Amino acid sequence: MNEIVTRDIGHVLHIELNRPQAKNALSIEMYRELVEAFEYLDSSDNLHVGLIYGSTSCFSAGNDLKDFMNSSVLDDSHPTVKFIKLLANFSKPIVAAVAGPAVGIGTTMLLHCDMVIAANNSKFQLPFVQLGLCPEAGSSLLLPYMAGHPKAFEYLVLGKPFNADTALDMAMINQVVEPGDVINVASQIAETLSLLPVEAVIESKRLMKLPLRQVQNASIAQELGAFSSLLKSDECQKRVSSFFNK
Incomplete structure (x- = not known):
């Protein structure tokens, strides 16, 4: 079964996260396939828009932590890094449909989409600090920009879950x-x-992205450096091991 399913429908590339047994947690192979899908969208003259979604009960539980912890160093050749940078600088519009859990990268990728429609069963969460890590995918810049520092700190550092109505109030969706x-x-x-x-x-x-583009890319680079360092820390290793042992 393909875990990233793509379909050309008219001028829209549908990109479906299709790993229900793992709540659409993104494996390294799924990141590779996402990169391929977005590169295909970028290069196609017939495709004008990307649409990304999961199911009506789950968008994505975030990274597949076991797969992620066993992967290579987070440099420009890493599929996760490739996907984040590609999405952050993508020229064609991206629309997202979100339902159920949207955790970690399942939330931060939405900050780069141009329009986001969320179901009222959506549950967003950014549990990076709880795992001994820091925000990623430009979220340390983009969420404070959208919601203001106090709210962004509440959700990025405390890791407090929030619903679709709160996301709407913060102009995330x-x-x-x-x-x-x-x-x-x-x-x-x-x-x-x-x-x-x-x-x-x-x-x-x-033109709308231009004021943030340069500082956004610098922010992503800073996050990757900090994230890579924290990923190797004893505290992170201990917290991730505890997560698996629950």
Whole structure:
């Protein structure tokens, strides 16, 4: 069974996270496949928009920690790093449909999407510090930018879960819908975007992202350095081992 399923539908590339037995936790192989999917979207003249989603009950439980802890060093060749940098600098619009758990990278990747539709059963959480780690994927910059420092600190450092209504209040998402509607609503938005003048959409996105782009990439680089160092620490190893032993 493919764990990343892609479909060309009109001018939209549908990217489905399809690992239900692990709550769509992202393995290293899934990151490789995500990179391939986004590179395909980027290179296609027929595809204008990306749409990423899980199921109506689960978006993603975050990284597959066991796979992640056994992977290679977090440099530019690492599939996770490739995916984060590709998504952060992507030129075509990305729409996300979220339902159920969206943990760690399952939340931070949404900060790079252009529109996010969330079901009212969504549960967002950023438990990096609880694992002895730090924020990643530019979230240390983007979440304070969206929500302000106090709220961002509450969710990035305390790791407090929050729901779709809170995400809407923080301007992280565009709309809250019923779980059964989330993929259809996001698909309709993606289709509408895909029929707009392509270059005008891409240029508009570029201009809107421009003020943050340079500092965002610097932030991602700083996060990766800190994350890599913390990943090797005794405290992180102890906390991750405790997580597996629960």
